[in-house]
Amino acid sequence: MTSDARAWLYIAPAAVLLLLVGGIPLAINAYHSFFDIFSLENKFWVGGEWYVSILTSERFYDSLMRSLLFSTVVICVQFPLGLLIALSLPRGGWVRSLGLILLAVPLVVPWNMIPAIWLSLINPETGAIGQLITAFDIPFDYKFNPVHTWLLLVVMDTWHWVGLVAILACSGLAGIAPAYYQAAAIDRASRWQVFRFIELPKLTGALTMALLLRFMDSFMIYTEAFGINAGGPSGATTFLSLDLGEEIKAFNYGPAAARSVIYFAITLLIVHAFWRLLSARREDAG
Amino acid sequence: MTLKRILGTFGFLALTVFILLPLVQVIVLSFLSTLHHETAPKGSLTLLNYANIFRTDRLVASFLNSTIYVSLNVALTLIVALPAAYAFARFPFRGARATFFALLAFRVTPPVVLSLPAFLLFAQIDMLNTPVGVALAHCVFNVPIAIWILESFIRGVPKELDETAFLDGYSTPGFIIKHLIPVIAPGIGAAAFFCFMFSWVEVVFARTLTITDGKPITTAISSLFGFQTDIGLVMAMTSLSLVPGLVMIWFVRNHLSRGFTVRV
Numbered sequence: 001m002t003s004d005a006r007a008w009l010y011i012a013p014a015a016v017l018l019l020l021v022g023g024i025p026l027a028i029n030a031y032h033s034f035f036d037i038f039s040l041e042n043k044f045w046v047g048g049e050w051y052v053s054i055l056t057s058e059r060f061y062d063s064l065m066r067s068l069l070f071s072t073v074v075i076c077v078q079f080p081l082g083l084l085i086a087l088s089l090p091r092g093g094w095v096r097s098l099g100l101i102l103l104a105v106p107l108v109v110p111w112n113m114i115p116a117i118w119l120s121l122i123n124p125e126t127g128a129i130g131q132l133i134t135a136f137d138i139p140f141d142y143k144f145n146p147v148h149t150w151l152l153l154v155v156m157d158t159w160h161w162v163g164l165v166a167i168l169a170c171s172g173l174a175g176i177a178p179a180y181y182q183a184a185a186i187d188r189a190s191r192w193q194v195f196r197f198i199e200l201p202k203l204t205g206a207l208t209m210a211l212l213l214r215f216m217d218s219f220m221i222y223t224e225a226f227g228i229n230a231g232g233p234s235g236a237t238t239f240l241s242l243d244l245g246e247e248i249k250a251f252n253y254g255p256a257a258a259r260s261v262i263y264f265a266i267t268l269l270i271v272h273a274f275w276r277l278l279s280a281r282r283e284d285a286g
Numbered sequence: 287m288t289l290k291r292i293l294g295t296f297g298f299l300a301l302t303v304f305i306l307l308p309l310v311q312v313i314v315l316s317f318l319s320t321l322h323h324e325t326a327p328k329g330s331l332t333l334l335n336y337a338n339i340f341r342t343d344r345l346v347a348s349f350l351n352s353t354i355y356v357s358l359n360v361a362l363t364l365i366v367a368l369p370a371a372y373a374f375a376r377f378p379f380r381g382a383r384a385t386f387f388a389l390l391a392f393r394v395t396p397p398v399v400l401s402l403p404a405f406l407l408f409a410q411i412d413m414l415n416t417p418v419g420v421a422l423a424h425c426v427f428n429v430p431i432a433i434w435i436l437e438s439f440i441r442g443v444p445k446e447l448d449e450t451a452f453l454d455g456y457s458t459p460g461f462i463i464k465h466l467i468p469v470i471a472p473g474i475g476a477a478a479f480f481c482f483m484f485s486w487v488e489v490v491f492a493r494t495l496t497i498t499d500g501k502p503i504t505t506a507i508s509s510l511f512g513f514q515t516d517i518g519l520v521m522a523m524t525s526l527s528l529v530p531g532l533v534m535i536w537f538v539r540n541h542l543s544r545g546f547t548v549r550v
Contacts, residue, residue, distance in 0.1 A: 003377045006458075010373035011385065013366040014429050022392045022426040025403035032403070040406070085301065088294055097539050099298070102305050104542070108482075108531025110504045112489045113524045117308045120315065120517065128311050159308065167542055171476070209434060212394065220396035223489045241398045248402055260399040271394045275387055 026264065033258035043254075050258035059243070064266070067219050067239045073150075074157050074218040075211070081158065082165025082210070086173055087195070089166075100170065103163030115227025118156045142229065146236030149229050153237060156228070157218065165210045172206030173199060208278055215274075216267060240266075309528075316525045320518035335522035345523065348506035352486065353530065355417035355424070355502065359485045360478050362421060363428045367477065370429075371436035372462060376448065393430035397490040400426065405494050415499040423491040428481040435480065439473025440466065475541035482534050503527045 033050060035043040054060050089099045109117070122142065124130040133140050142148045176199065184194045222241040225231070231238035240263055247256040316335055319326035326332040339345045373379070374386060404423055405414070413419035447469065451461040467474065492502040503523070510520050 004379040007373040007377035007379035007382070010369040010377075014370040014389070014433060015385075017362075017366050017422075017425055018389065018392050018429055021404065021407075021422050022395060022400065024407055025400045026395070028403035028406060029399070088297060095298070099301075100542055101535055101539055102302060104535045104539075105309065105528070105532065106305060108486060108528060108535065109524070110487045110489065110507065110527055112504050112508055113520075113527070116507075116511075116520065117312055117524065120521070121308050121311050126315065126320075126517075128307060159304065163305075171542060205438065209431075212390065213431075216394040216396070220398060222396075222398050241396060244398050248398075253402065256402060260402070264395060264399050267394050267396065268391055271390065272387070275390070279383070 029257045029260045029264075031257075032253060033261050035254050037253040037257075046254065050255045051262070054255070054259055054262060062235070063238055063240045063243050066237070067221075067241075070150075070153070070221065070239060071215055071218045073154055074161075075214055077154060077158055078162045078165050078214060079207075079210075082162050083169050085162070085166040086169035087199070089170060091174065100167060103166050105163070106160050107163055109160070111223040112227060114156060114160055114224050118152065118159075119228065122152070144233050146233055149233060149237050153225060153228060156224065157221070160224070161214060161217070164213065165207075168206040168210045169203060172203040176202050204278070208274070212271060212274065215270070219267065219270075220263070312521045312524050315518055316522040318518050321514065321516045332518075335516075335518040336526075338516075338519055339522055339526065344501070345506050348501055348503045349526070351417050351496075351500050352492075352502040352504075352527075355420040355492075355500075356482055356485045356530075358417060358421035359424045359428060360481045363425055363432045363481045364474065364478065366425075367429055367432035367436055368462065368467075368474075369459075371433045371440055372458075372466070374433065374437045375440035376445075389430045389433060393427050395426060397427070397488065401490050401494040404491065408495055413495075415496050417500050419495045420492050420500070420502065421485075423495055424485045424488060427484055427488075431480055431484070432477040435477040436470065436473055439470040439476075443469055472541040475538045479534060479538040479542065483531070486531060 032043075034045060034047060036046045036049075037043040085099075085103070089096050121127045122130045122133065122140070124134045132138075140148055142152045180198050181194070184198055189197070220241045221239055222245055225237055225239055226242055226245065229237055231242045244256060244259050244263065247259060317331055317333070319328055319330050319332045319334060322328045323332075323334055326334050370389075374382060400423075408414050408419050408423070413422065443466065447465060448461060451465050452458075456464065487504075489504045493505050493508075496502065496505065507520060507523050507527070510516065510523065
């Protein structure tokens, strides 16, 4: 058997499974997006009507901008912070183990509980932070002040996810052989040079994984954002997925399917751009 | 040097407080009576919330359902991801990178996008309201990640290991089971942790695919919110929902800290 055929044989189970649970639903979506659907038996061809109405609506571009902004802010906060944590953790011992365990804990909290936890934390009567805010008379109103809603979302998301960036970065750093550091010490490399020329190149893979996961999960944030303020105040935190969730809840299957196809295309385009960029750099590096 | 140490200690403490504060809040509330109960007046310290969980069949069942689908998902994911990861790491085949990207595309497909058609599809194949259905659906985002992590680990294993085993007469599947799995055990641990994590906390699929039966913890917790929410009970459920995750973290803590190189 040729090498190619063997490779495909080994990949087949994963590929078949993914096509079944991912590929078929995507195809169903694409098909339904051209219909006005009253029930599955009762549907009318509308062609590209849904696409036109979504792509010409101002609301879509507003939500898109909000989602892009949210992803950008979240990545700009969590990557430096996660890297800093990973670089500061000692390379062994109990502090490292404890640190990693701590960082991993928020990751296993069910997503719909995260807004509930943070809302209870800033509750003026029962919450630890809420009581502080009241005691010091700090004006904080996440319900009606969009800046405060955003602040709460970003802090909450950072609490939730900074551990993922830090853990992946930590794993990458631990994979660097001590010889590299010794060589750098002999060359009297500065801390920055060690980071730039030894650590960063070795971290590319781990950080790419973190970037893809973080980008995608923040770009399509739904459960957590909805739980905080249901997209408010006056639409200030209405992200792409909240618009879609609304349509699904209203049983607008046709438009929801078209919207899904558009969202999938956007995510794929952005991720493909990341991927191309990395492939180019990989070829440069030989 | 001492200044650096003080900064480090301070940073570590700040991080600990930042991470633990919300969780402490959860645990404290879970031991408080937050609604008026006959045996425990509002605001008193009590175990009633936990007792109420064990008294409510549907809450106990939700733990069982979540555990079943997460375990099934992790097992299924590892079984299909391991051979695929081996192929990516060892057979240089045409279109490998494009295929790898196609797999990644499934990881970046938003669950909200897939929830509705997945519901229609699973209704057709009679997979609604069962943990098996949820376990299958969660493969969409877990299989790609598991392949990525395992591939990195397998690539780190010297090729001589394969070659020696083949000389000894092992077939490829035999080699993977007998020799490769023990060597990449940390990688399997790390992959299992990430699969567990993404499946345990996921809400959209888990909720959409279980309408009448087989409901997971996330749905059970959501159903506790109402006109008069017993926040103490909600927080007790949340505290308990962390336990399996903490156990999982405890098992893989060394695997996570030993380190691996992820390749792109």
